[in-house]
Amino acid sequence: MIGVFDSGLGGLTILKHFLKELPQYSYIYLGDSARTPYGNRSQAVIYNYAKEAVDFLFSKGCRIVIFACNTASSQALRKIQQKYLPKKYPDKKVIGVIVPLVEESAKNDRIKRIGIIGTKATIASNIYAKKLSKLNPKLKIFEKSAPLLVPLIEEGWIKKRETKMILKKYLRELKTAQIDALILACTHYPILIKDIKRIMPKKCLIYDTGKIVAKSFKKYLEKHQELKINQSSSPICKFYTTYNISSFKIFGKKFLERKISKVKKIKL
Numbered sequence: 001m002i003g004v005f006d007s008g009l010g011g012l013t014i015l016k017h018f019l020k021e022l023p024q025y026s027y028i029y030l031g032d033s034a035r036t037p038y039g040n041r042s043q044a045v046i047y048n049y050a051k052e053a054v055d056f057l058f059s060k061g062c063r064i065v066i067f068a069c070n071t072a073s074s075q076a077l078r079k080i081q082q083k084y085l086p087k088k089y090p091d092k093k094v095i096g097v098i099v100p101l102v103e104e105s106a107k108n109d110r111i112k113r114i115g116i117i118g119t120k121a122t123i124a125s126n127i128y129a130k131k132l133s134k135l136n137p138k139l140k141i142f143e144k145s146a147p148l149l150v151p152l153i154e155e156g157w158i159k160k161r162e163t164k165m166i167l168k169k170y171l172r173e174l175k176t177a178q179i180d181a182l183i184l185a186c187t188h189y190p191i192l193i194k195d196i197k198r199i200m201p202k203k204c205l206i207y208d209t210g211k212i213v214a215k216s217f218k219k220y221l222e223k224h225q226e227l228k229i230n231q232s233s234s235p236i237c238k239f240y241t242t243y244n245i246s247s248f249k250i251f252g253k254k255f256l257e258r259k260i261s262k263v264k265k266i267k268l
C-alpha cells in the first residue's frame with residue numbers, strides 16, 4: 001500500500017499520475033482539508049501535522065508515504081526523514097516532490113533562467129533555489145509566492161475572472177524576468193495550467209508536476225525492492241479527509257479527473 005498525503009485536495013493532481021503510471025499498486029490518499037492551507041503556517045505546526053499524517057498512513061498499512069504537498073515537503077520532510085522515521089519507523093520511507101522537479105529542471109541545459117511559484121512557506125524555505133543552484137550553479141532563479149491561489153482553487157473559483165486576474169499579477173514578475181521554465185511548486189497550481197500557459201510566453205516550459213513526480217517514483221520503486229509493496233490485478237484506492245466528505249467528492253473529482261468513492265472522514 002502506498003500513502004499519498006496532502007494538506008487538502010491538491011495532492012490528487014499527483015495521485016492522478018501515479019494511477020496512470022503505476023496502476024498495479026493500491027493507494028491511500030489523505031487530505032487534511034480541515035487544516036488547509038498549510039502554506040501560511042509555521043514550520044513547527046507543519047511538522048506536527050505532517051507527523052500525524054505519517055502516523056495515520058502507516059497505521060493503515062502503508063510502507064511508503066509520499067508528501068504530494070510542496071509545503072510539507074519543504075518544511076517537514078527532512079526532519080521526518082532524519083529524526084522521526086529512524087526512531088519510530090526504521091523500515092518505512094517518506095519521500096517528497098521537490099527532488100524530482102529539481103532534477104528534471106537542472107538537467108535541461110536549455111534552461112538558463114527558471115521561475116518557481118509556490119505557497120509562502122515553500123518559497124520562504126528557499127529549498128528549490130538551494131537545490132537547483134547546487135545542481136546547476138549558473139542557473140538564474142526567480143521565486144514568487146502566490147498565497148491567494150490555494151484558497152481560490154479550494155473554493156472552486158477556478159474559472160472566475162478574479163482568479164485569472166490574480167494569477168496574472170503573480171506571474172507578472174516572472175514574465176518580466178524572461179524565464180525559460182516555470183516550476184509549479186504547489187499541488188493546486190496544475191489545475192490552472194491552461195491559464196498559466198496562456199499568460200506566460202510560448203517559449204517558457206511549464207512542467208507537468210504530477211507526471212514528473214510519478215515517473216521519478218516509478219524509478220524509485222524499482223530501486224527499492226526491499227519495500228516489498230504488493231502489486232495487484234485489482235488494486236484499491238481509498239480516500240480519507242479531515243473535512244467534509246461530500247465536498248471532497250465534488251471538488252476532488254476535478255483534481256483527480258475521475259469519480260471518487262470510498263471516502264472516510266477522520267480526525268488527526
Ligand code: DGL
Nearest residue numbers: 007037038039070071187
Ligand atoms: N498542498 C500545498 C502545497 O503543495 C498547497 C496548499 C496549502 O497551502 O496547504 O504546497
